[in-house]
Amino acid sequence: MQTQFDSAALHDPDTAEAEKVLRKCVHCGFCNATCPTYLLLGDELDSPRGRIYLIKDMLEQNRPATAAVALHLDRCLSCLGCMTTCPSGVHYQHLIDHARDHVERTYRRPWAQRLLRAALARVLPFPARMRLGLKVASVIPRFVRRSALLPAPLRAMLGLAAVHAAAPHTEMTPAARPAAPRGRIALLLGCAQSVLTPETHAATQRLLSRAGWEVVTVSGCCGALTHHLGRRAEAVDFAARLIANLRTVSAAGELAAIVVNASGCGTQLKDYGFMLRNDPRLAADAARFSALARDITEVLARSPLPIRALPQRPVVAYHSACSMQHGQQLDALPRRLLQEAGFELREIAEGHLCCGSAGSYNILQSKIATQLRDRKLANIAGTGANIVATGNVGCIMQLRSGSSLPVVHTVELLDWACGGPRPAALPTLPMPSI
Numbered sequence: 001m002q003t004q005f006d007s008a009a010l011h012d013p014d015t016a017e018a019e020k021v022l023r024k025c026v027h028c029g030f031c032n033a034t035c036p037t038y039l040l041l042g043d044e045l046d047s048p049r050g051r052i053y054l055i056k057d058m059l060e061q062n063r064p065a066t067a068a069v070a071l072h073l074d075r076c077l078s079c080l081g082c083m084t085t086c087p088s089g090v091h092y093q094h095l096i097d098h099a100r101d102h103v104e105r106t107y108r109r110p111w112a113q114r115l116l117r118a119a120l121a122r123v124l125p126f127p128a129r130m131r132l133g134l135k136v137a138s139v140i141p142r143f144v145r146r147s148a149l150l151p152a153p154l155r156a157m158l159g160l161a162a163v164h165a166a167a168p169h170t171e172m173t174p175a176a177r178p179a180a181p182r183g184r185i186a187l188l189l190g191c192a193q194s195v196l197t198p199e200t201h202a203a204t205q206r207l208l209s210r211a212g213w214e215v216v217t218v219s220g221c222c223g224a225l226t227h228h229l230g231r232r233a234e235a236v237d238f239a240a241r242l243i244a245n246l247r248t249v250s251a252a253g254e255l256a257a258i259v260v261n262a263s264g265c266g267t268q269l270k271d272y273g274f275m276l277r278n279d280p281r282l283a284a285d286a287a288r289f290s291a292l293a294r295d296i297t298e299v300l301a302r303s304p305l306p307i308r309a310l311p312q313r314p315v316v317a318y319h320s321a322c323s324m325q326h327g328q329q330l331d332a333l334p335r336r337l338l339q340e341a342g343f344e345l346r347e348i349a350e351g352h353l354c355c356g357s358a359g360s361y362n363i364l365q366s367k368i369a370t371q372l373r374d375r376k377l378a379n380i381a382g383t384g385a386n387i388v389a390t391g392n393v394g395c396i397m398q399l400r401s402g403s404s405l406p407v408v409h410t411v412e413l414l415d416w417a418c419g420g421p422r423p424a425a426l427p428t429l430p431m432p433s434i
């Protein structure tokens, strides 16, 4: 694609990078075929190619974003399905991240949107605030939560809080240190996940320590939630705090890997090297920690797991989170691990499509998110599986909000197969043998 950037605009290194991305696009439109919002809305401006044109037009002249540009970019899930499809290697992730930052800096949203986005940015990444928010939500009666008089985002938020309240949880307990550890691994605790599904961290710790790893935990939000809201400065602050925590942990002993078990956070951490490349305070460590970041399944695939025979052979539909399959290009690995652990896997039709979770998208764009969720759940129902497994906390919450099937993290199933407890979400369900 030819570009005609204002030379002043190119002084901004992120705009200069965006120009490089834009020049790779050859307008072929292959990406449109796999874009969830184009599929649902049928508007070219809600397709990757359409958004690329909108971004190009806005950045070329260094223009403020308009309401129309904000609308169509807000509707993008950042699912990155278009990156997997693109034959020209267009790095849409970096383009949309920069465009969201530009929109946030140059467009004044209606007050209700500003209030909602600020509230999400100030609550979701902070575990203590989130716990308090969930407590408050839990005393709101069901008829109020579901009232059509409530604004849709608030209804969506309360619905997700109710999903959390209804799910059984087990708290994280420190894993036993192996007698002769094969190495040292840092497990990222993150923000929302440590509140919403602490059982994921507990299972991860047990699995890693059974596989011979010494596990140290690292607190801190990776900044993905705020980054996707276009609040770049806040995202950089979160990254700086996490990098400081990682420096402390790595100074105490060499790290073999930084393990992330929420694929949205993994995608973000793996991109720190790019995101912070021009920050003299952080660039070197950002690149170092990005290079060490691994999804939990990447580490487990290289570790000997003490798999035991399960009492039955449970039938699992594996939902490949977008941040896993498109963001990190990890699709086959989690499936292989589940199969090796004794689960029967069923393929979900339209597996490339997002479930509508996408960070805070299911709150901000609840109508589209619900349509995508219901489409995903219909495809899951078509598999005949009796368990859904996935590798991202956002997808777990989103699918649980509409499903009667148990939705669990992949590591909970692997942990179970290695002698860990049966996942708390499973006991009441029939588990037919094959």
Ligand code: SF4
Binding pocket: 034, 035, 036, 037, 038, 046, 047, 048, 051, 075, 076, 077, 078, 079, 080, 081, 082, 083, 092
């Ligand atoms: S990131 Fe997802 S929703 Fe956004 S343009 Fe690409 S495919 Fe469409």
Ligand code: SF4
Binding pocket: 024, 025, 026, 027, 028, 029, 030, 031, 032, 048, 049, 052, 082, 085, 086, 087, 088, 089, 090
């Ligand atoms: S598939 Fe790639 S090159 Fe083709 S229009 Fe989409 S982003 Fe551009």
